[in-house]
Amino acid sequence: MLRTVNGSTYRILALDVDGTLLDRAGTLRPSTIAAVAKAARAGIRPVLCTGRRYRRARPIAEQLGLDAPLVCNSGALVKDPGNHRTLWRADFEPDLLAELLDLFHVHDEWPLSFTDRPPEGLDFLVTRDPTGRPLYDDYLTQNRGHGEVNPDWSERIDGGGHYHICTIGARTDMLIFKNIIMARLSGRVRTFVQKSPRYAGTMCEVLHHEASKWSALLHLAELWDVSPAEICAIGDDANDVPMLQGAGLGVAMGHAPADVLAAADHITGDHDNDGVAMVIDELLR
Numbered sequence: 001m002l003r004t005v006n007g008s009t010y011r012i013l014a015l016d017v018d019g020t021l022l023d024r025a026g027t028l029r030p031s032t033i034a035a036v037a038k039a040a041r042a043g044i045r046p047v048l049c050t051g052r053r054y055r056r057a058r059p060i061a062e063q064l065g066l067d068a069p070l071v072c073n074s075g076a077l078v079k080d081p082g083n084h085r086t087l088w089r090a091d092f093e094p095d096l097l098a099e100l101l102d103l104f105h106v107h108d109e110w111p112l113s114f115t116d117r118p119p120e121g122l123d124f125l126v127t128r129d130p131t132g133r134p135l136y137d138d139y140l141t142q143n144r145g146h147g148e149v150n151p152d153w154s155e156r157i158d159g160g161g162h163y164h165i166c167t168i169g170a171r172t173d174m175l176i177f178k179n180i181i182m183a184r185l186s187g188r189v190r191t192f193v194q195k196s197p198r199y200a201g202t203m204c205e206v207l208h209h210e211a212s213k214w215s216a217l218l219h220l221a222e223l224w225d226v227s228p229a230e231i232c233a234i235g236d237d238a239n240d241v242p243m244l245q246g247a248g249l250g251v252a253m254g255h256a257p258a259d260v261l262a263a264a265d266h267i268t269g270d271h272d273n274d275g276v277a278m279v280i281d282e283l284l285r
Contacts, residue, residue: 010283012045015036026198028063035277036064036066039284047071049213051196061081075215089116090211100181100185114165126140126147127152166206174204192205231247234275235260253270254268
């Protein structure tokens, strides 16, 4: 069993991907792979909890040799990689989605809505491609062939299935737009402004207020009869804060911003210096 020095036992190891499992170059280091495998052999269940969509989360799970459900889209979606079944999803209600999309329209932001389709299907909806906005179009270019261009999708929202919407631009603009969203929809949505090293732009992401990595983890914990106190969570960004605060042991990576460090019980090394492996080695002493 996994134990800390104070005798606590952990049965789930919740792991962020970008900035936690992956180093600055976006590489999954052999030492990290070995550490996660070591934790699994000791009786812990590693679970990836990522802002990535399902298509991009699965290869990391495969590299790690994991078959546990994947918490994707910052916690708005949980998928079983064995059969691609959706285990949980936090859809926007139609009226909330309409208000949200109205804000996008009024403030001249292009919405991108992630979809929940089979792996061979398309991953997101956009109203046009290209948009003429370089930072947004960088994302579309790097994901060419994964998105559906449908000029009318945002006008046909009664069918449901919208659970994670974002726009992409300069960080300052995204922070301003986040504040606009929260001024109107506070308590009804959850927002994050964060940047992946993969893309030139910064994302302003919007989820249902019930969606978070922690909410998704609790669904899995209930299924596996694991208490929150038996979860160790490791992360480095804003969308990791709820699980760092809720888990029995919340660990921030050493390079995380100040608000993430403040939310954690423990701070480990950064993503270029085996921070995840350091935590696992401590737990397995």
